[in-house]
Amino acid sequence: MSTGEPSRRAVLRASGVAAAVAATGLLPGVSFAAPAPGTARQTKTVTGTFRPDVPDWYYLPVDVPPGVRQIDVTYSYDKPSVPAGTRGNACDIGMFGPEGHDLGNRRGFRGWSGGFRDRFSISAAQATPGYLAGPITPGRWHVILGPYTVAPQGMNYRVDVTLTFGEDDAEPFRPNPAPERAPAKERGRAWYRGDCHLHTVHSDGKRTPEQLVADARAAGLDFIVSTDHNTQSAQLVWGDYATDDLLILNGEEVTTRSGHWPAIGLPAGTWIDWRYRAADARDFRRFVDQVHHAGGLVTAAHPFANCFGCTYEFGYEIADLVEVWNGPWTADDEAAVTHWDGLLRGGRWIPAIGDSDAHNPDQTVALPHTVVLADRLARADLLAGIKAGRSWLAESKTVQLEFSASGGGRTAGIGERLRAGTGTPVTVRATVAGVPGTTVTFLDQLGPEHTETVPDSGSATVSWTTYPRYSRWARVEVRRPSGGPATTTPNAMVAMSNPVFLGS
Structure with missing residues (x-):
């Protein structure tokens, strides 16, 4: 897919990969025979045309004989001019091995690059980022093509498959996942x-894993979650780049045509299928259950991102988190906070998180990020804190926030409940630092209730008194009327909390 636009939203468009519906297409296959003596390589080419009404996925069978040590695939397609407002051609690519390509087949999956690359290579020793190194087992492989968008004129495509024969003398690939602790930050x-x-070159990012670690450390983070699109390949190499002051957790941004849902906190090597739409509710639940059984959490990502396939269309009832703030503050973040607040007012609380979704070096890691109260800097403890909503969102490491509610001799913090009678006075208090030029606002189910301006020092303590008979919960927002880093959107968020609940 085109990545010519430099904006973060353009990156989302480029990563908005296709997902299969019930109907799938099977293309004419190619079959390779054992080579003649002295033949090191064979290449076969498939061409064809996709019409605008094609299924989401096509599978190109490739019969691989014994004795192959490497598979190389390149592909291309035409990009005819289309009228303004009409979608042009974009096509994604990946690979399944002879173990099969049925929905959820983790053994068969061998890699994915969406529309980010025009070629990939797989061998026992190494593979293009996004793909899984491993033996080239004889049998029927499948190149998977996903016509993401198709121009009215159709899409003419070409796929070249090259097999290299002979013994592979290189050492087989050995996974090296990230350590489970970062002792210097404990x-x-x-x-x-x-x-x-966060993204790396293992999907559509331009940072290497090493560069992402360096930028995360510079941003003052204690942990990151790697969420490359639709592949687990990065999960298998983070140990090569880990430091003792940054915990690296595994994830996958499950990227469908009905929206994106990062699965975070997965065991290394976990792959979650994406080949379904929001209408396929049973399939969605199947893979949400897979994430939960693995100990991970499901995030409804950038719910109102204004690009095809990026808006979250799945149900919120089985999501664990809502990403209400994604990258520099924009109008779709405002819409996400408003929608999340509406769910909260309606009695459905799903904790909010904020992430940078950084792909490229010009996109700031940790703008924003989530600050979570956890018993330890460890996967299970962090996920428990995030799922419980014991967290707040910050623009940068310079932003400090404390938020609590007190009444009847008790105090409760973010994500907790202050048990007090309906007539008990409750004082809601926020202490902020590192936020000059901002306002602090307390909100409950009725909307904004109390606002104060932060002095030029950037530090303030703000309080407001309410009663549980009037306020079912309270939360705080810190905003900058003039905008913020990398955004000209006015009234930009600087920090916000999950709620403190009030009453028995």
Whole structure:
């Protein structure tokens, strides 16, 4: 897919990969025979045309004989001019091995690059980022093509498959996942800063894993979650880049035509299928259950992102988190906060998180990020804190926030319940630092209730008194009327909390 636009939303468009519906297409296959003596390589080419009404996925069978040590695939397609407002051609690509390509077949999956690359290579020793190194087993492989958008004129495509024969003398690939601890940042029960939505060259990002680690450390993060699109390949190499002051958790941004849902906190090597739409509710639940059984969490990502396939169309009832703030503050983040607040008012609380979704070096890691209260800097503890909503969102490491409610001799923090009678006075208090030029606003189910301006020092303590008979919960927002980093959107968010609940 085109990645000519430099904006973050253009990157989302480029990564908005296709998903299969019930109907899938099977293309004419290619069959390779054992080579003649002295023949090191064979190449076969498939061409064809996709019409605008094609299924989401096509599978190109490739019969691979014994003795192959490497598979190389290149593909291309035409991009005819289309009228303004009409979608042009974009096509994604990936690979399944002879173990099969049926929905959820983790053994068969061998890699994915969407529309980010025009070629890939797989061998026992190494593979193009996004693909899984491993033996080239004889049998029927499948190149998977996803016509993401098709121009009215159709899409003419070409796929070249090259097999290289002979013994592979290189050492087989050995996974090296990230360590489970980062001892230099361990502080026991404390607030930990983390970015739970990040990309590398293992999908459509331009940072290497090493560069992402360096930028995360510079941003003052304690942990990150690697969420490359539709592949687990990065999960298998993070140990090569880990440091003792940054915990690296595994994830996958499950990227469908009905929206994106990052699965975070997965065991290394976990792959979650994406080949379904929001109408396929049973399939969605099947893979949400897979994430939960693996100990991970499901995030409704950038719910109102204004690009095809990016808007979250799945149900919220089985999501664990809502990503209400994604990258520099924009109008679709405002829409996400408003929608999340509406769910909260309606009695459905799904904790909010904020992530940078950074793909490229010009996109700031940790703008924003989530600050979570956890018993330890460890996967299970961090996920428990995030799922419980014991967290707040921050623009950068310079932003500080404390938020609580007190009444009847008790105090409760973010994500907790202050049990007090309906007539008990409750004082809601926020202490902020590092936020000059901002306002602090308390909100409950009726909307904004109390606002104060932060002095030039950037530090303030703000309080407001309410009663549980009037306020079912309270939360806080810190905003900058003039905008913020990398955005000209006025009234930009600088920090916000999940709620404190009031009443028995």
